């Protein structure tokens with residue numbers, strides 16, 4: 061047990077998939093895992109462990125935003141031995157050629173402020189995905205025929221953003237989409253020698269103002285889980 065995770069030692073798999081929403085962790089575990097069992101419910105941040113094609117997998121909610129994800133990922137890595145961590149979440153599209161329901165696989169995650177900021181101070185560290193996970197996720201997405209974009213995303217600290225000028229700079233510099241967690245996930249994975257990736261479904265579009273209805277979100281989420289599992293266990 062850690063401060064925020066009630067799982068017993070050995071209850072968390074080396075491969076952890078991290079939706080922001082704890083109910084998505086429950087939904088995915090029930091749908092994709094054999095013999096899923098609940099391993100965490102502290103603060104309602106549900107976690108489940110089971111097997112997928114014989115491989116141990118944990119789905120653990122991360123909560124919204126980098127400070128929340130940072131707590132769970134620190135404890136998963138340091139105390140439970142997680143080695144491969146894949147965020148499966150949603151994002152807002154920032155480019156006209158990126159459509160609702162498309163998948164974005166984040167090569168890099170630009171950020172302004174995050175829990176690791178105090179370490180880097182004046183340095184603009186470049187949080188990046190693990191190459192082998194990125195490669196295998198792209199291959200899985202292409203094999204499924206899922207419309208997929210690979211490139212940089214923006215991990216923001218605010219959903220209700222007051223800095224329109226910042227978003228404009230992101231768009232201008234080719235950032236594909238905005239979410240709120242990946243940069244800290246990539247930074248922590250790098251710090252601890254783990255593999256990390258963020259796979260995101262476009263749920264809303266910052267340029268058109270359009271958003272996906274909830275049933276379509278579910279289908280997009282299912283695609284992402286499959287891509288993530290195939291990337292974690294290729295071949």
Ligand code: HPA
Pocket residue numbers: 150151152153216218219238239240263264266
């Ligand atoms: N902004 C930040 N995070 C998000 C968004 C957004 O528009 N959509 C989904 N996650």
